[in-house]
Amino acid sequence: MLIGEVARHSGVSTRMLRHYDSLGLVRPTGRTVGGYREYSTEDIRRIFHVECLRSLGLSLRQISRALEDPAFTPSALVGDLIRRTEDRLSREQELLERLRTVGASAPSDWQDVLRIVELLRGLGSPHAAHRQQAALNPAEDIPVPADLLADAVLTESDPNVAGALRWALARAGGDGVAGVAAGLRSENVDVRQRAVLTIAEMPGEEAVAALTEALEDSDARVRRPAALALGRVGTTAAVPTLVGMVVEGANDVEAAEVLGALAESHGFEERIMAALSGELAAHTEDSAIRIRVIQALAEISGPLARGVLRQLAEDEDPAVALIASALAGRDR
Numbered sequence: 001m002l003i004g005e006v007a008r009h010s011g012v013s014t015r016m017l018r019h020y021d022s023l024g025l026v027r028p029t030g031r032t033v034g035g036y037r038e039y040s041t042e043d044i045r046r047i048f049h050v051e052c053l054r055s056l057g058l059s060l061r062q063i064s065r066a067l068e069d070p071a072f073t074p075s076a077l078v079g080d081l082i083r084r085t086e087d088r089l090s091r092e093q094e095l096l097e098r099l100r101t102v103g104a105s106a107p108s109d110w111q112d113v114l115r116i117v118e119l120l121r122g123l124g125s126p127h128a129a130h131r132q133q134a135a136l137n138p139a140e141d142i143p144v145p146a147d148l149l150a151d152a153v154l155t156e157s158d159p160n161v162a163g164a165l166r167w168a169l170a171r172a173g174g175d176g177v178a179g180v181a182a183g184l185r186s187e188n189v190d191v192r193q194r195a196v197l198t199i200a201e202m203p204g205e206e207a208v209a210a211l212t213e214a215l216e217d218s219d220a221r222v223r224r225p226a227a228l229a230l231g232r233v234g235t236t237a238a239v240p241t242l243v244g245m246v247v248e249g250a251n252d253v254e255a256a257e258v259l260g261a262l263a264e265s266h267g268f269e270e271r272i273m274a275a276l277s278g279e280l281a282a283h284t285e286d287s288a289i290r291i292r293v294i295q296a297l298a299e300i301s302g303p304l305a306r307g308v309l310r311q312l313a314e315d316e317d318p319a320v321a322l323i324a325s326a327l328a329g330r331d332r
Contacts, residue, residue, distance in 0.1 A: 150179030260299025
């Protein structure tokens with residue numbers, strides 16, 4: 001088969017076939033009377049082998065070695081190609097995200113583009129101080145895409161930088177809730193916790209819905225800040241988790257204060273009292289738990305709580321009775 005026919009059937013250009021010949025990679029085994037290259041069936045098979053290896057990203061030199069050296073093993077080379085391809089894809093993905101971010105900022109000119117790129121570099125800096133500065137002082141007159149801030153806060157481990165990013169997102173209103181809420185579905189509990197802490201500082205019904213979802217999280221580090229935030233805005237779904245925090249001694253003082261505010265400002269006194277009374281009955285032998293529950297009762301200003309405290313002032317446990325008596329008699 002002549003070179004033109006080979007090119008038509010293989011999809012490899014005649015120029016590339018001549019290049020293969022000059023490199024000794026695929027040399028036609030015959031020549032016509034007129035001196036034209038003539039390829040045998042085996043030559044064509046070798047061309048397809050070359051093209052297959054090229055499709056994996058091998059260089060022509062690597063292909064030549066692979067086809068000629070019987071001792072050549074592909075595992076190390078393929079492993080190296082995998083790593084290089086992964087690196088390239090990672091860089092391409094970073095570039096794509098950067099372009100999307102610039103596009104979302106709706107730049108009016110190239111100065112706007114440069115300012116957004118500067119912000120991206122600042123947030124991606126290895127130095128925490130630079131990242132914090134970028135979050136606190138974004139480019140003037142350029143709206144920072146909420147998705148950019150959301151991605152940054154979900155990966156930020158430095159507490160000061162995370163605080164600055166949460167502040168920046170809170171200023172953006174509810175626009176960034178969806179981006180941050182995606183972190184609630186992460187397998188990494190640290191990411192889920194960062195998402196909750198961020199959403200807790202964001203206003204709106206979308207934020208409340210995301211925090212309510214977080215109450216079902218398997219990890220208490222996610223449930224607890226969600227409950228505190230929901231309790232402050234008067235969401236009754238937070239009550240069981242808040243009561244659990246009092247019982248467990250995890251941020252129990254803060255949880256008790258939120259329960260007190262819920263009882264007084266939102267009219268949930270009976271429900272909260274029932275939950276706390278149930279914990280008292282369930283832990284009759286644990287003084288530490290009962291004392292924490294009593295302290296939570298002291299945050300509730302209604303007559304129900306005061307009546308329970310007076311009863312507990314007669315408790316058989318001297319420590320429980322002493323604290324209940326002191327709290328029942330204080331100026332409320």
